[in-house]
Amino acid sequence: MGKFSNVAHYQDFTELKKILSASAANTYDMDKIEKAYKFAEKAHGDQRRVSGIPYILHPVSVACIVAELGMDTDSVCGALLHDTVEDTGVTLEEVTKLFGHDVAKLIDGVTKISKIPYSTREQQQAENIRKMLIAMADDIRVIIIKLADRLHNMRTMNCMPEQKRRDKSLENMQVFAPIAHRLGIKTIKDELEDRSLQYLDPIGYKEIEDDLLMTEEDRDKFIESIKTQILAKTEGIIPGVYISGRVKSINSIYRKTYMQGKTMDQIFDIFAVRVIVDTVSDCYNVLGVVHDIFKPIPNRFKDYISMPKPNMYQSLHTTVLDKNAIPFEIQIRTWEMHYTAEYGIAAHWKYKLGMGAGGKNNDKMEENIKKVKDMILDQLEAEDVTDIAKNIRNDFTENDVYVFSPRGDVFNLPQGSTPIDMAYLIHTQVGHRMVGAKINGKIVPIDYKLKTGDICEIITQKEEHPNRAWVDICKTASAKSKIRSWYKHEKRDENIVEGRQMLDKEFKRHGINLSEEEYPEFLQKLMIKKQYNSMDDFYAAVGYGGIQLWKIMPRLKEEYQKAYASDIEEIDVPQAPVKRPKASAGVVIEGADDVLVKFSKCCNPLPGDDIIGYITRGYGVSIHKRHCTNVPKDISKSEEPERWVSCYWEDEVGEAFRSTLQITATDRTGLLADVTIKLSDMHIFIHSLNSREAGNGLAVVTATIDVMGRNHLRGVISKLSDINGTIEVKRL
Secondary structure, three states: OOOOOOOOOOHHHHHHHHHHHHOOOOOOOOHHHHHHHHHHHHHHOOOOOOOOOOOOHHHHHHHHHHOOOOOOOOHHHHHHHHHHHHOOOOOHHHHHHHHHHHHHHHHHHHHEEEEEEOEEEEEEEEHHHHHHHHHHOOOOOHHHHHHHHHHHHHOHHHOOOOOHHHHHHHHHHHHHHHHHHOOOOOHHHHOOOHHHHHHHHHHHHHHHHHHHHOHHHHHHHHHHHHHHHHHHHHHHOOOEEEEEEEOOOOHHHHHHHHOOOOHHHHOOOOOEEEEEEHHHHHHHHHHHHHHHHOOOEEEEEEEEEOOOOOOOOOEEEEEOOOOOOOEEEEEEEHHHHHHHHHHHHHHHHHHHHOOOOOOOHHHHHHHHHHHHHHHHHOOOOOOOOOOHHHHHHHHHOOEEEEOOOOOOOOEEOOOOOOOOOOOOHHOHHHOEEEEEEEEOOOOEOOOOOOOOEEEEEEEEEOOOOOHHHHOOOOOOOHHHHHHHHHHHHHHHHHHHHHHHHHHHHHHHOOOOOOOOOHHHHHHHHHHHOOOOOOOOHHHHHHHHHHHHHHHHHHHHHHHHHHHHHHHHHHHOOOOOOOOOOOOHEEEEEOOOOOOOEEOOOOOOOOOOOOOOEEEEEOOOOOEOOOOOOOOOHHHHHHHHHHHEEEEEOOOOOOOEEEEEEEEEOOOOOOHHHHHHHHHOOOOEEEEEEEEEEOOEEEEEEEEEEEOOOHHHHHHHHHOOOOOOOEEEEEEE
C-alpha cells in the first residue's frame, strides 16, 4: 500500500514529536508546533470523528504525514490547525495573531470550501477545485497539506457510507492523484490510488493483493540473490552502494492487468531492484555492471537522468533477465534523485531546512515549483469551471511523451498532444504564428499525435493568426487558453458576429424561437451567472469558445419550455408529425410537395440511409429505413402497396437526428465517464446514457444522441471505438 501502509490510522502528538526529532534537518520550531497543537486541542474540545475517535487525532495524523514528507514548521502548524477555522469558533484573525500570516494563509487555502449554490454536483466540485488551485498557485504547501488531509481521510474511510467512499475514491483518481503525480509525491499518489481502488473495485483489488502475498517469500529470496550478485561486482569499485526491492503499486498492476488485458507474468516490473549510489557517474557505472551480470531486454532501457520526467523524477531504468530467464526491472539513482522521486516538490522544503539550501539543487527545485505554478494557472484559464477537472486529467496524467526540437531541446507533453501544443509550449508567439509542422523532416497534419522521440519543427509566418478550430484539436489546457485569449482580445467584433450566429443556429436546432426583443431578457440570468456585462460580451464569449453551447443548451431549452410552454408544445408532443416545407424538410417525397413527415422510431433513419415512406392515416408520411423490419421485403405483395412511396434525402440536411448506440466493453470503473467525456469532446448532444453488466466481465453502455447523418455517425462510432477496453460499437 505504499510508504504509509503500516502506519497506524491515528497518531498522537508524541508520535509527531518522534518524527520531527528524527528529521535529518531537525531545525523545527518545537515551541511553535506545541503551541499550535494545544490551541487545536482546545478548539476541537470534545468533538469526535464519525468513528467516535477524538477529532484532534485527525489533524495530528495529518501533521505526521506532512512531517514525514519533510515539510517546514509552518506546514506542520498549518496541518495541526487546518480544521479549526471551519469546524470550531476560531477565526482566521486569531490564527494570524498567534501564529503569523504564513500559517493563516495556509489554513485559509486548505479550509474546506463553503457550499456554493451551483446547479449540479459537477459544477460544485469543479468550483471547489478551482479555489483549491488558486490557493496552490499562491503557495504550493497548501496542496501538500490538502493531499495529506485527503490521504488520512482515505485511511479512515471504512466508517463512511459506501456511496461516499466511492465518490471520494473517484475524485481521488480524477483530481488528487494526478496532482500528487505532477508534484512528484509518489508516496501519496500510490497510496491514494491503491486505497481508492480498494473501494472502486474491491474484487479486482483483492485478487491482485492475494497474488502478491502468495509470491512474497519467493520474491524476497529473489531480490536478496540479485542484491548479492550486484554487491559482489561493485565492491571496491563503486563506494556506498545501497540496494533494496520495491513492489509496484496495486493500482499500477490493476491498470495493466484489468485495463490492458495483460497477465501478471507479462508485467516485467511488478517488482524492481533499486540501486542507490552517491553520484551520477556512479549510476552509469552500476548500469555497466548490471548489464555485465544480467542480459538486458532490448528496448527496455530508459534514461530519465538525462531526460527527467516533468515531475522532476530522475533514474535509470533497465529490464534484464536472470540466469533462469526471469525478467525484472532495475532502477539506478542517486540519494538526491531517490528523495525527489519519493517526495517530489516536498523535497524543496527539506533542502531549505538544511540539505542544500542556496545551492544548485535548491535552484532546480525553485524552477520546478515555478513550472508547476504556471501549469496550475493554465488550468484556471478555463471559463467553464467544469472543464478544470478534465484539464487536470489531460495535463497531469502519468503518460507523457518526450519530443525534441531541431536544436535538440527536450519537451515533455501529455500523451495525445499535437504540434500545436508543442508550439505553445515553446512560446506563445510561436503558437500564434504557427502555420504547420514537420516531424522528422516531413510535413504532417496539424492534428498529428506526437510520439516519444519525434523531432518536431514548427513552421511559422510573420503575422499572428491562430486558427479558431485549433481549440478542439490541441490537448493541453495551456494551448487552448492561449488560443481563446488571442481571439478574445484580437477579434472581438468577429467573435460577436460568430457567437450570435452559433447561438441562432443552436436555438433553431432545438426549436427555440425568440424575437430580437426577447433575446436579452431570456439570456439575462445566464449572463449574470457568467458575469458578462452586455449581450455583446456574451456573444463574444460564445464566439471565442469561452462558453460552450453544447453544455448550456439543455438548460436553456428547459428554461424556454418553462417560459414559453405554449410555443414549444407542438415540438415536444411524442409521435406528433412535424410539418416540414421542402426547403428544410431533409426528405423529398416523390410526387408530393409540402407534406407532413415523421421519422419512425422503430429504425430511426439517418441522412445517408436508404429510406422509404409510408402514408399514414392522418399523420402524413412516416419515414423508415428500407431494411427496417416493419418494411415488407416485396412491396408489391404487401397488403396496401399503394401506401408505400419512394423518397430520398435532400443534398443538404441541416438538422440533427436522434440515434441510439450500443457499446460493449470490458467492465471497469470509469467506463461510463469515459464514454460521456468522449461524446462531450465531440460536442454531441446526449439524450440518455446508461450502462448495465453483461456478464463474463463485460458491460453494455447504451447512448441516445443527436447526429447530423450517417457519415457523422460513422465518425462518432470510430471515436467511441478508441475508448480503452471497447469491444464493439453498433447502432441500434
